Amino acid sequence: MSDFDARPLDDPRWLPIHDVIGLLCRLTDNRRLAARDLHAKLVTGDVHAMRRCLHPALADRELVPKSFWGDNELDSWSDRTFVRGPFEDRRGNRYFIFYAWRSDLERVWPTVFPPAPAPAEQKIVAPRPGSAAAWILDLHPNDWRLQSAGRIFQEATARGCTRTKRSFERALEKLKLLPD
DSSP, rough: OOOOTSSSSOOOTTTEEEHHHHHHHHSSSSSHHHHHHHHHHHHTSSSSSEESSTTTSSSSSEOOHHHHHHEEEEEEEEOOOOEOOOOOGTTTTGGEEEEEHHHHHHHOOOSOOOOOOOOOOOOOOOOTTSSSHHHHHOTTTGGGGSHHHHHHHHHHHHHHHHOOHHHHHHHHHHHHHHHO
């Protein structure tokens, strides 16, 4: 099994071929020419494909081998994209939506498909001393996710805190947005 075959078929890097052709129109200004260019890369295996089936009795997702594209044509109009096979098989492809692998598209057409930016590293800032967030983390360093704002507010007030209950509610909501 190749590294490509190990890719999950439900990965968000699979892009609908209809949308890919729309983006390739930046280079050709024509959907049919964009489809022809993409088809050429599918035939050589420079771009990998997957298809999803609309018919409930058939497999939902499957990789499409490059040999498939030697026997099938890719064409696109403004409102739809077609995969046309040999005459006896034309009805079979109407139940499928085809997808292309984004990483391949980035490599083949880097000006049209720039690499996706790496997720920004979230900087976690320690709460200000005396703030409601500081009180929450001081009173419940390990189990604050299990506590209510009202309960933490009562405990903090008993220890001399002058913050409002609403400030504890807001601080607890903000803390819940942080990654674990």
